[in-house]
Amino acid sequence: MKNLLFRTSAIAIIMLGATPALAQTGGTQDNQEFQANQELLSRIERLEAELAALRTAVQQSTQNITTAIETADEAQATANKAQKAVKKVAKVAKSAEEWKNTNSIIHLAGYASAGYTNKQNANDTFNQVQFSPIFHYQYKDKVLLESEVEFKVLEDGSTSVGLEYLTIDVNLNDYATLVMGRFISPVGQFRQNIHPSWINKLPSAPSGFGHDGAAPSAELGIQLRGAVPLGAVGDSGLRMNYAVYVGNGPELELEVEGGVTEIHGIGTAGFGRDIDGNKVAGGRVGFIPIPKLEIGLSGAMGDTAIPMEADRSYRILGADFAYQWKKFDFRGEYVQQEVGALSSSVAPETWMWESWYMQGAYRLPRNFEAVVRYTDYNSPHSSQRQEQWAVGLNYLIAPQVIAKIAYEFNAGVVGRDTDDNRFLAQLAYGF
Amino acid sequence: MKNFTIILIAVALSGASLGLSQTSYAAEKQAATETKKPKAADKAVAKKKSKKPNFARGAKLWANRCTGCHNIRAPKDLTDSEWKATMMHMRIRAGLSGQDARDILEFLQRSN
Numbered sequence: 001m002k003n004l005l006f007r008t009s010a011i012a013i014i015m016l017g018a019t020p021a022l023a024q025t026g027g028t029q030d031n032q033e034f035q036a037n038q039e040l041l042s043r044i045e046r047l048e049a050e051l052a053a054l055r056t057a058v059q060q061s062t063q064n065i066t067t068a069i070e071t072a073d074e075a076q077a078t079a080n081k082a083q084k085a086v087k088k089v090a091k092v093a094k095s096a097e098e099w100k101n102t103n104s105i106i107h108l109a110g111y112a113s114a115g116y117t118n119k120q121n122a123n124d125t126f127n128q129v130q131f132s133p134i135f136h137y138q139y140k141d142k143v144l145l146e147s148e149v150e151f152k153v154l155e156d157g158s159t160s161v162g163l164e165y166l167t168i169d170v171n172l173n174d175y176a177t178l179v180m181g182r183f184i185s186p187v188g189q190f191r192q193n194i195h196p197s198w199i200n201k202l203p204s205a206p207s208g209f210g211h212d213g214a215a216p217s218a219e220l221g222i223q224l225r226g227a228v229p230l231g232a233v234g235d236s237g238l239r240m241n242y243a244v245y246v247g248n249g250p251e252l253e254l255e256v257e258g259g260v261t262e263i264h265g266i267g268t269a270g271f272g273r274d275i276d277g278n279k280v281a282g283g284r285v286g287f288i289p290i291p292k293l294e295i296g297l298s299g300a301m302g303d304t305a306i307p308m309e310a311d312r313s314y315r316i317l318g319a320d321f322a323y324q325w326k327k328f329d330f331r332g333e334y335v336q337q338e339v340g341a342l343s344s345s346v347a348p349e350t351w352m353w354e355s356w357y358m359q360g361a362y363r364l365p366r367n368f369e370a371v372v373r374y375t376d377y378n379s380p381h382s383s384q385r386q387e388q389w390a391v392g393l394n395y396l397i398a399p400q401v402i403a404k405i406a407y408e409f410n411a412g413v414v415g416r417d418t419d420d421n422r423f424l425a426q427l428a429y430g431f
Numbered sequence: 432m433k434n435f436t437i438i439l440i441a442v443a444l445s446g447a448s449l450g451l452s453q454t455s456y457a458a459e460k461q462a463a464t465e466t467k468k469p470k471a472a473d474k475a476v477a478k479k480k481s482k483k484p485n486f487a488r489g490a491k492l493w494a495n496r497c498t499g500c501h502n503i504r505a506p507k508d509l510t511d512s513e514w515k516a517t518m519m520h521m522r523i524r525a526g527l528s529g530q531d532a533r534d535i536l537e538f539l540q541r542s543n
Contacts, residue, residue, distance in 0.1 A: 189500070
């Protein structure tokens with residue numbers, strides 16, 4: 001027993017003693033394992049973290065890719081839109097370019113007026129209703145067809161229609177244009193350039209410068225007009241212009257007054273026949289010595305006749321000027337038409353009509369304008385003679401839209417309507 | 432009665448005129464400055480004898496030549512195409528040389 005106990009104790013002691021040693025050796029091994037495990041663990045942890053990071057990265061990039069795709073899609077859509085817009089712009093640009101650069105152009109211009117007249121010894125009336133469209137058909141810089149049609153409301157309520165002018169103009173070069181058709185007489189300034197209601201600063205034409213007065217109205221024939229080549233191209237000095245024409249010429253109108261046959265007037269509407277068979281030739285030369293001053297000289301010669309009678313001589317003389325200085329606008333004009341004597345005629349004498357006017361206008365503040373005009377019209381018929389002072393006040397709604405009021409102090413043969421003063425109002429529109 | 436009508440029309444016209452907003456006369460002011468450009472500028476412009484349309488010459492000619500018969504018309508009044516037809520019309524009407532007309536057209540088309 002004692003032995004057993006001893007053995008057991010010995011074994012126990014040995015074992016116990018050995019244990020620390022064992023533990024010593026076994027402990028190193030365990031430690032290493034543990035550490036390896038630990039390392040593994042932390043590696044796994046790191047890997048896991050890396051994986052997570054990777055996953056988020058992947059997720060992010062997937063998202064990025066989706067966004068990128070979306071953005072690309074959007075960009076594509078924008079590009080498509082832009083392309084469409086560019087196409088549209090190109091189309092618009094092309095049509096704009098076409099408008100600007102077509103060979104042919106159609107253009108509508110013209111003027112219109114409406115007014116009121118209050119004349120001494122007559123009923124006051126609304127009148128002066130006129131519509132004058134001007135048609136332009138242009139081919140390149142070569143040809144222009146220009147035509148003004150005149151519609152006028154007459155006293156009896158009917159409407160008169162007239163072809164004021166129709167010409168086909170061909171530019172021969174920089175200095176000459178050939179004009180053919182019915183044209184406004186190039187003699188002087190008023191008929192050709194001032195008669196449109198938006199241009200004329202008074203509601204009426206100066207006496208003798210209306211139809212069938214002292215100034216010729218129109219011609220049917222051929223005209224050459226343009227600029228006189230002077231100095232260097234583009235120089236800003238002296239300018240000159242000219243207009244020369246050949247036409248059918250006028251016809252004389254007869255009137256029997258008090259048993260006496262007289263030539264009542266010279267018809268210059270631009271006849272489509274030539275009863276005397278001889279043409280009338282004439283024209284005008286304009287000088288512009290300094291800017292804003294133009295001086296013109298006009299003349300014409302030829303034959304005319306009373307229907308069914310022999311020819312007799314016919315002559316026009318004219319001079320005009322226009323000058324703008326600061327807020328002033330001055331213009332004046334003289335014209336005479338003379339029919340030569342013819343012994344075989346029912347009205348054998350020489351007949352002469354002449355008229356002249358001077359006009360001054362001043363631009364007041366606030367787009368008002370004051371105008372004064374003096375006219376002296378001389379005719380072989382006392383009933384036609386008239387001396388006139390006209391004063392007017394205009395309001396320029398726009399440079400081409402004008403409201404005018406005017407008063408005419410008229411002196412003619414007492415008892416005739418040429419002696420009656422008039423108040424006039426007019427609204428004129430040029431377009 | 433007659434006098435009454437005259438007064439009525441006069442009042443109506445002047446009333447309407449005053450009631451209207453003031454048209455700014457840009458074109459006239461512009462024309463005034465164009466004409467007032469010093470002589471030296473004039474000579475410089477004149478020296479450019481090129482036959483090509485010239486804007487500066489056109490501006491000056493517009494200010495000087497387009498007041499001769501009627502109130503000056505602003506470049507903004509018309510489109511390029513309308514100016515083309517109008518300048519052809521005015522060239523023939525006013526006896527402008529082809530070069531003067533081209534210069535003025537250049538100015539009008541670039542200023543509208």
